[in-house]
Amino acid sequence: MAPQLTQSDITELLTAPTPDKRAQIARKVGRQIDAGGLSGQERLLANDILRLMVRDAAEMVRTAVAESLCAASEVPADVVNSIISDIDSVAVPFIERSPLITDEALLEIIEAGAPAKVLAIASRGSVSEEVSDAIARDGERDAVVRLLGNEGATLSTSAFSEVLTRWHDDVGIADRMAMRKALPLTVVERLVSVVSDEMKNRLVARGGVGNDIAERLAFEARESVTIKLFDGLDSIEDFALLMSHLQGAGRLSGTLIVRAACLGEMKFVEHALAQLARISPERAWTLVHDAGRLGLRALFQQARLSQDLYLPLRIAVDVYHEMVRSEEVLDREHFRRQIIERILTQPDGLKNDDLDFLLYQIARQEQIIAQREGEAADAVRAASA
Known part of the structure; x- marks a missing residue:
């Protein structure tokens, strides 16, 4: 008593x-x-x-x-x-412990920005979705890490997306997120490009999403290796031979071109578009680097690429030109971050999806269309046999 x-x-x-x-x-x-x-x-x-x-x-x-x-x-x-x-x-x-504090009071604390108090909120036995959203949006890194590790916290898809946008290159935060018991599929797919190898294996092993994740890893690895092959070539003839081979194998896709553009590999982009548009690399260079953008649009259309890819491709070219004019060192990771940030701020562009997720989804659509066309062709051949 x-x-x-x-x-x-x-x-x-x-x-x-x-x-x-x-x-x-x-x-x-x-x-x-x-x-x-x-x-x-x-x-x-x-x-x-x-x-x-x-x-x-x-x-x-x-x-x-x-x-x-x-x-x-x-x-x-x-x-x-x-x-x-x-x-x-x-x-x-x-x-951290009192059940008497209202969400309204917790949100006021977060808005005030007291780090130790926000960290305490992220540690509470139960954190509502609204409060979690506020921490994801405004909290400092320690509070976000604590929130991600708190299974008593309810996080919306938009909260996960906000965290990935704010810390898109932070492996520690991505790994902590990957350890949560439940994640939306769209979040899992975005995580694949950020987490450590150990966490990738955990994500691939998750029930219900393993096949999708494994397929994406294989797809990304293949495209990355293809782009790197271009670095070892010496002559225009070698470039043309590689492009011809990729096209013949059905691997010279729009996503591959945009991925190369987002790494700053403009020579790859120029030769790939030249191959698809059936023009010389010299003419393709002129059209890609047209200051008025009409050239890139015309080349893009002649190459018959998906319209969904034009925005990221155009932004990649614009960022490349800006870095060249400023004589900034072209670091791949920095270049890629610049492009993602630029896309996310486009009023008519992507809002919450990572560029890699866009590329993956478009590639999936291309695969589905190709599969359906193949099935239709098989059916026609079978009917005429």
Whole structure:
């Protein structure tokens, strides 16, 4: 049973005892409130004592009040607000554990941007979708990592997307996200291009999405190797021979060209478009690098590529030109990040999807169309046999 407050306790409290003694009384009040069973008059008295103690000048006393009330199910709202507005050492344990703090109050804390308090919110046993969205959008890295590791937190698809957009090249955050028990398929597919090899294996092994992920990994690996082959070629004849081979094998796809463009491999882009449009590489170069953009549009149409690919291709070429004009070193990863950021800010472009996800989905559509055409051709041959 919680110890009862005595008249002596109240007298000592009102006659300014030492901080140690006030802290003892604070813990006694908190345990008594937590235990319940107070009469109406006793509850009023206890609440008045709490109001005095949460304004106590001694941090020790305020900390004792906060710690003793962490599990309480009934505390005056003004007392709760006083505690969560206090300094971190007093407020953080209460914010992390108290069931009495409303989502509205938690959102105000996040908006205020106090890192330790936001970290405490991300650690709560239960975090609503709305609060998780706010941390994903505005929280610092430590809070986001803590949130991702908290299975009691409900995260929406948009929250995962926001985190991946803010930290698209942070393997640590991607790995923590990959360890969650449940992830939307679209999030899993975006994660593949970011996580470590160990986490990729975990994602591939997930039930229900393993085949899709494995297929994407194989597809991306094949296209990346193809682009790298271009680096070892010396002559225009070698370039033309490789393009002819890729086209003959059905591998000179629009996604391959856009992927090369997003790595800054413009020579690959020029020769690939020349092959598909059946013009010389010199003419293709002129059209790709036309300052007015009409040339690239005309070349793109003559190559008969999917219209969904024109925006990322055009942006990749624009970013390439900007970096060349500024004499900036063309680092592949930096170049790719610039393009993704540019695409995400397009009013008529992609909003929440990573560029790799776009390429993968378009490639899937191309495969499905090709498969259907093949099936139709087989049916025609079978019917005429």
